[in-house]
Amino acid sequence: MPTDARRLALALSALGAALLVVAAGALLVGSAAVSPRAILSVLLGGKPEGIEAVVVLNLRLPRIVVATLAGGALAVAGVAFQALTRNPLADPAILGVASGAAFGVVLAQLFGLGSTVAAALGLSAFAFAGAMVAAGVVYVIAATDGRLPLQTLLLTGVIVGLFFSSAITVVISLVDFNRLGGVIHWLLGNLAPISGGSLAVFAVLSAAGVWLVLGRARQLNLLALGEESAIQLGVDAERLKRRIFVGASLLTSCVVAFAGPIGFIGLIVPHTLRGFLGPDNRLLIPAALLGGGVFLLLADTLARTLVAPAELSVGVITAFCGAPFFVYVLRTRYRGIP
Amino acid sequence: MTPLVELRGVDFAYPGSGTRRTRPFRLSEVSFEIAPGEILGVIGPNSAGKTTVIRLLSKVLEPLSGEILLEGKSLLTLTRWELARRVAVVPQDAPPAFPFTVEQLVLMGRYPHAPGRFFEGGEDLAIAREAMAATGVLGLAPCALESLSGGERQRATLARALAQQPRLLILDEPTAHLDLRYQAEVAGLLRRLNRERGVTILLVSHDLNLAAELSDRLLLLAEGRVARVGPPEEVLHESLLAKVYGCRVSVEKSPGSRLVVQVMWPEA
Known part of the structure; x- marks a missing residue:
């Protein structure tokens, strides 16, 4: 087996083990005291009724699934935008x-979507449209001669982000607050369990996004040499960029x-993994997933327990970790890169 | 013998060229051939169209009219990876955006040979190692590119191009930013690749002496046209160079029978 494949297998086993450990921790802790033995028996199919079953199967387990899925999707989106x-320093939030995407979701909420699969699809469509518009605007503003210089890109991203945040505030101010009850909580990042239909839509769309990005991991490596060099090595750069753009936005x-909108996962996770695995996207993308x-499961478990029985928004935790991390990366690793 | 590459009456203009703040630039009626096994040096002043010729040959750009043939087949009929198996370009030195190692860079040259594969195979690694040995960077294989000197990076990029196993190797200013020792090293390496492996080379350079020394023939471009093409002693004429470059130039034969081109400084 070639060394790269072996390193990937090694990294995935290590991360898989870490995921199991963190997931076990997330099952164990929470505001309701449930003994490890009770959790085990619920998971093994015993005691389908009772408070323990509700806590484990309806609250903690779905939350673990959503957090894992969301964290993986955001980290892969980060790698994709960076490539x-x-x-x-590119990241979906930055x-x-x-x-x-958040603006798209707020607009969709105005139509009072329910929790059916159709509603979940509609919500995703609005979010996707919003994400594509924002990414397109950033790209058009920041691109000079087909390149995206660091400062211009970051400034443009922040400004476009501020614009859409203001637009969200406008919508919230104009609309009867009761119709947007959950919006404030959601805006800070919220991994509360979602309906089975929504979870299925989330999983399928994430899988599609990961497939779009992972399937072109080798070509993304070549893109690091610059677009012209990538073309000269046989890559159809325009098609590649469109596919990655759609995948990462999805x-x-x-x-x-x-x-x-949970921030900074797409920045912290890929950067940390690059330290161990190097810049090869073929290792980085599966590892980021x-x-x-x-990372997000860990952050969410902290958000649930730090101020228990109250609960922090998980976006607060990731931002508290992410903002200093961003500054650190900007000041050390990438100092002086134009 | 069929030429390896043939340009027939190629015209090209960048979109929007000549409007507003951009200077008008056109490539007009450019025709020339590259014979298998030769070294063709492309020279000419800034914005004469040298880089545009490279971009046309590697299908980054397509001609407005005229034809470019590779082994008798139009470039337009080849897919990008089919072309990249035959034509490799060594661009001017620029470290990649992420800290790839020399070996990772050289393995990228194997992409066009199996674009559908996720990881390179053992054969790819063997070819990459051989290419690194040929340009003297095998010992640097695990080093990050950004940690290398300009000359080392240039040789790593050259190894990447060799890993493509091309019939035509195109180099854009291979000795720019290199000190004398590395210039000599790269020049010797190119000559060896040409003689020992029969690699056909198109060499774009501002350094007329280097181009004259290495090339079998020179192509002089001026304002998007072919001003002259032929053996170095036919192209490097004082009057022609003075006209094309717009300055006084002296051309002398050195004792080693090399052509030496010198700019005559305007008198103070």
């Missing part, structure tokens, strides 16, 4: 894409639709 913009928008899950 696409050839910029290690690029304003998440705000665009990943971002379905997370925003079902868990809210698991690593993102581990």
